[in-house]
Every structure is written in C-alpha cells, then in structure tokens.
Amino acid sequence: MNLLDYLDAILASQTLDADGPELKALRQHRTDVEALLRSKYPSPTIRYGGSKAKGTMVREAYDLDIICYFENYDSSAGETLEDIYNNIRTVLGKSYYVVPKPSALRLQSPTQVDFHIDVVPGRFTDTSKSDAFLYRSSGEKKRLKTNLDVHLAHVRDSGVREALKLVKLWRVRNQLSVTNFVLELIAIDLLSGKKKDDLAGQMTHFFSKLAAQADTVTPKDPANPEGNDLSDALNPLVRGELKRIANRASGYIANENWEALFGPPPVTSDAEGQRAQLRRVASSVTAPTKPWRR
Structure with missing residues (x-):
C-alpha cells in the first residue's frame, strides 16, 4: 500500500456509515x-x-x-x-x-x-x-x-476537508487541549495555499507550519473576525503543547513513519480498496506526483 492509499484507508476507517x-x-x-x-x-x-x-x-x-x-x-x-x-x-x-x-x-x-x-x-x-x-x-x-x-x-469551501478530518483525528489521539473549532480555523488558514496538493503534502505542510507558528498564530472567527476574541483558547500552555506535538508529528513524517502518526493501515475489503484507488487516480489528474509518494 503506497502512502496516499494508506491515508485514504485511514479516512475510510474513520467514516461513519449513514445507516450505521x-x-x-x-x-x-x-x-x-x-x-x-x-x-x-x-x-x-x-x-x-x-x-x-x-x-x-x-x-x-x-x-x-x-x-x-x-x-x-x-x-x-x-x-x-x-x-x-x-x-x-x-x-x-x-x-x-x-x-x-x-x-x-x-x-x-x-x-x-x-x-x-x-x-x-x-x-x-x-x-x-x-x-x-x-x-x-x-x-x-x-x-x-x-x-x-x-x-x-x-469549511465547505475550504478545499481541505479531508485534511481537516486527519487533523481532527490527530487532535483526539493526542488529547490536545486546543478546541476543535480553533484548530480547524488554524488548519484552514495554514492550508489555504495547498488546496491542490495531495493529502500527504497537505499534512507535511500543516505540521511544519504549525510547529513553526504555534507561538504566534492567531485564528479569526469568520463570523466575526474582529469582534470575537479567541486568544483565551490559545494560552501559553496550549501553544506550547501544539508546538511540541506538531514538532513530533513533523519528525514522524521526515522519517516516513506515518503509522506512528495515524496508526497501522486498517484492514479493508477489496471493494473499499478499489474505491480508494479510483479516488487516487482521479485526484492525480490535477495533483502532481510528490517526492514523498512511494
């Protein structure tokens, strides 16, 4: 299983069945x-x-x-x-x-x-x-x-909803103190120029930038950019935690140890694997091959 199929499989395992x-x-x-x-x-x-x-x-x-x-x-x-x-x-x-x-x-x-x-x-x-x-x-x-x-x-128009799901999974598995709402705003902002990149590229960019900017990043609520103060959601303890865990995630990626980040690939049926492959082929038409794709 190559890297992008692996990330697809992680997302598929986290998808709730509409009739489940x-x-x-x-x-x-x-x-x-x-x-x-x-x-x-x-x-x-x-x-x-x-x-x-x-x-x-x-x-x-x-x-x-x-x-x-x-x-x-x-x-x-x-x-x-x-x-x-x-x-x-x-x-x-x-x-x-x-x-x-x-x-x-x-x-x-x-x-x-x-x-x-x-x-x-x-x-x-x-x-x-x-x-x-x-x-x-x-x-x-x-x-x-x-x-x-x-x-x-x-969120709908962010162009990075699949990446937001992986960020959300990373947050819950590391029991981060930052609220999902604030982390979602940060991720959308950091990935605003990466909408055409594949998931691996988006994740690599996100963790690198978050580790570098955790001390200063200031999310704004799109419903009231100047009127809602979100600073209390990013106190020094939360910022320090974000920086430390994002640095660790970047280290896993640099060592191509994605399983340390998101866990082992789930066991999927042949049909699920075929659907993931079809999605990957479709996305590769607009997303060029990245150096970390094996």
Missing part, C-alpha cells in the same frame, strides 16, 4: 431533543451544526451540534443570553445529564454515557435570522457573535 448505529442514534437523539425543547418553547430555530453539518466527522471524535436560536425579540426563554442558556439547560435536565460548556450544553445519559451531542442556545441579532449571539461563560463580554451558515461555508 452511530448516525442513527444521533438522528434519534436530535428528534428527541427537539421535541423536548419545543414542549417548553415552540418557536426557536433548531438546526444541525458541528461536524455533522460541515462534513468533517471522524469516528473517533464525532459530534452533533443542535443549535437552538430564538428570535431577537423573543424573551420567552429569558431576557439575557445567560438566562436563555440556563433555562435551556433546565429543560434538557429533565431527560439528560447536562454538562455545561463555555457556550454549549453537552448531553449525556443519567448514568453519564456520552451522546456526542451539544445543544447551543442563542438569540438572533435581528429579524434576518443570520447572525446570532451566544452566551459565553468566559471572557469580558460574556457573549459571542456567530453565524452558522458562515461557519459551514468556511
């Missing part, structure tokens, strides 16, 4: 959560977000964001963003064990089995129902301005 038990469970929970929320509040906008909507799910770190945004004039769930956050938490607590996060509510079973679901309460900024404010438990302003469609388009 994981996504079936997510869809059922989404239905249950929406019914629970609407039993108290009939009118909010409830949609998919997160890696499910972005197309960047990986088996080892998949999740579903369920946004619950109220009209800008709707105070039925509270006058303030903090009120909305706390009241939605109370409603969800009737059926779930709720773990509060800075702007979201993680859902678990009463025995604390994780359901891979975050509910994100918020309020639209105006009647256009595009931008929204979220409560934020940290920071001075205690709120974030966001836009779900802008975030989805930023």
Whole structure:
C-alpha cells in the first residue's frame, strides 16, 4: 500500500456509515431533543451544526451540534443570553445529564454515557435570522457573535476537508487541549495555499507550519473576525503543547513513519480498496506526483 492509499484507508476507517448505529442514534437523539425543547418553547430555530453539518466527522471524535436560536425579540426563554442558556439547560435536565460548556450544553445519559451531542442556545441579532449571539461563560463580554451558515461555508469551501478530518483525528489521539473549532480555523488558514496538493503534502505542510507558528498564530472567527476574541483558547500552555506535538508529528513524517502518526493501515475489503484507488487516480489528474509518494 503506497502512502496516499494508506491515508485514504485511514479516512475510510474513520467514516461513519449513514445507516450505521452511530448516525442513527444521533438522528434519534436530535428528534428527541427537539421535541423536548419545543414542549417548553415552540418557536426557536433548531438546526444541525458541528461536524455533522460541515462534513468533517471522524469516528473517533464525532459530534452533533443542535443549535437552538430564538428570535431577537423573543424573551420567552429569558431576557439575557445567560438566562436563555440556563433555562435551556433546565429543560434538557429533565431527560439528560447536562454538562455545561463555555457556550454549549453537552448531553449525556443519567448514568453519564456520552451522546456526542451539544445543544447551543442563542438569540438572533435581528429579524434576518443570520447572525446570532451566544452566551459565553468566559471572557469580558460574556457573549459571542456567530453565524452558522458562515461557519459551514468556511469549511465547505475550504478545499481541505479531508485534511481537516486527519487533523481532527490527530487532535483526539493526542488529547490536545486546543478546541476543535480553533484548530480547524488554524488548519484552514495554514492550508489555504495547498488546496491542490495531495493529502500527504497537505499534512507535511500543516505540521511544519504549525510547529513553526504555534507561538504566534492567531485564528479569526469568520463570523466575526474582529469582534470575537479567541486568544483565551490559545494560552501559553496550549501553544506550547501544539508546538511540541506538531514538532513530533513533523519528525514522524521526515522519517516516513506515518503509522506512528495515524496508526497501522486498517484492514479493508477489496471493494473499499478499489474505491480508494479510483479516488487516487482521479485526484492525480490535477495533483502532481510528490517526492514523498512511494
């Protein structure tokens, strides 16, 4: 198996079957959560977000964001963003064990089995129902301005979604402290000029640049580039960790030890192998052969 087929096989092993038990469970929970929320509040906008909507799910770190945004004039769930956050938490607590996060509510079973679901309460900024404010438990302003469609388009049009999946897998396997959202923004920025490179080239470039720029890289939220301060997500400890682990990853790549980075190649069926090969042949039409391709 050559290097690019190996990376394809890793991605294939991390792909969730649309009719598999994981996504079936997510869809059922989404239905249950929406019914629970609407039993108290009939009118909010409830949609998919997160890696499910972005197309960047990986088996080892998949999740579903369920946004619950109220009209800008709707105070039925509270006058303030903090009120909305706390009241939605109370409603969800009737059926779930709720773990509060800075702007979201993680859902678990009463025995604390994780359901891979975050509910994100918020309020639209105006009647256009595009931008929204979220409560934020940290920071001075205690709120974030966001836009779900802008975030989805930023990832969808990045041209590097397969690379983002590998970055996400690397993050979870190394138990990195940086949030997936911030690391995703960093990866899109670092790979902006590498969209036509193959996965091996993109990964080589990403880890090299991350190791070199971990001390200074400053991601910007595309939904509010100047207004959302993400600096608290990249404190000195997080930056030091990123630099150290990215340097280690670059060392593995320099020694052609990709299995130390992503693990041994998974066992795949002949049909899966053929599909990977077809994808590789198709991509090679626009992506020139790289020196690390064996």
